[in-house]
Amino acid sequence: MSVIENDSRRRQIIPDWLKPPVSDSPDGTMALVDHLRELRYRVIMSFLAFVVVFIAALIIEMNFRVFYELTTYPLFVAKEAYEARTGQVVLITTEGIMGGFTLSMKMAAIASLILTCPVWIWHLWKFIMPGLLENEKKYSLRFMGTSIPLFLMGVATGYMVMPKGFEVMMTFNPPDTTQINEMNKYLTFELQMLLIFGLSFLLPVVLVTLNLLGVVRGKQLSKMRTVAIFVCFVFAAIATPSTDPFSMLALSVPMAVMYLIAEVICRTRDKRLIASGQLIELDDEVD
Known part of the structure; x- marks a missing residue:
């Protein structure tokens, strides 16, 4: 057979x-x-x-x-x-x-x-x-x-x-x-x-995945950086049911750091695609 x-x-x-x-x-x-x-x-x-x-x-x-x-x-x-x-x-x-x-x-x-x-x-x-x-x-x-x-x-x-x-x-x-x-x-x-x-620790994976799908650009993440970090702290304060400062900081600080890491990864990928002609450069794209 x-x-x-x-x-x-x-x-x-x-x-x-x-x-x-x-x-x-x-x-x-x-x-x-x-x-x-x-x-x-x-x-x-x-x-x-x-x-x-x-x-x-x-x-x-x-x-x-x-x-x-x-x-x-x-x-x-x-x-x-x-x-x-x-x-x-x-x-x-x-x-x-x-x-x-x-x-x-x-x-x-x-x-x-x-x-x-x-x-x-x-x-x-x-x-x-x-x-x-x-x-x-x-x-x-x-x-x-x-x-x-x-x-x-x-x-x-x-x-x-x-x-x-x-x-x-x-x-x-x-x-x-x-x-x-x-x-x-x-x-x-x-x-x-x-x-x-x-x-919550999957935040950078989610952002990079959205970048792979073409939903967000690294430049857009840069513009939203201050708001995003603020949202991380607000989310941590709401999401941790214990409401104590230790849990909130243990969640919000790593999320903010991982957002910055995801931003760097997305911007690096966008620059590489722009250089190869696979992505159109935005008017305000930073070199």
Whole structure:
């Protein structure tokens, strides 16, 4: 049996929802229906990866409590520091008979979401830029090589600043009060913080991608620099639910720096394209 026949039989066995739509156009363009089918495919593949890792993480958590130690570390560090400084008590609780099981499920979900970031970031990239030309395929590897470390760096930054942030928030308690932290609510809050930091650190990748798509120019980023940095600080103040200055600065300062890095990359690329005649120079383009 030939290779073509084997491939054809394999594609017939695989359900349609497990196969990405293939564009017949040389430039990779698709109809709206095909884009929706591709979105379904990308979401399903990401979800399947999440489920597989989630099951493995849940089994590990139920037997070894590894993720419990990791996810509760910021809270317990803040708790010990607050109690030592004020003498007030902080209680850690679960609610209801199902509280412990729900807690394990949430911890496994957080671990799975972070560990599968290479999968869903890859599918996100493939959906956004399906029509890459052959000489642009190299951008896929560059995208993955920068997106994954940046996302994980953002998650790590959020994780490191949370203990101090939680301690600052505890100081708002009135004297002679006992703070009760319900673990499931704490994990939801922690997940929000980690995702906000992780996704915010993808700012330079988003800007460079928009530049690759021809949506923004480096010169436009330069003009918007002051406004963009101000927006970074406003976004950090709104996006960090803890509202403490440590979390806000830990998010806003890296975002502002990464905006400047993205601006330099985009301006350098624009100059190279202008020099090669592939891009029209703006009237106020700076040399």
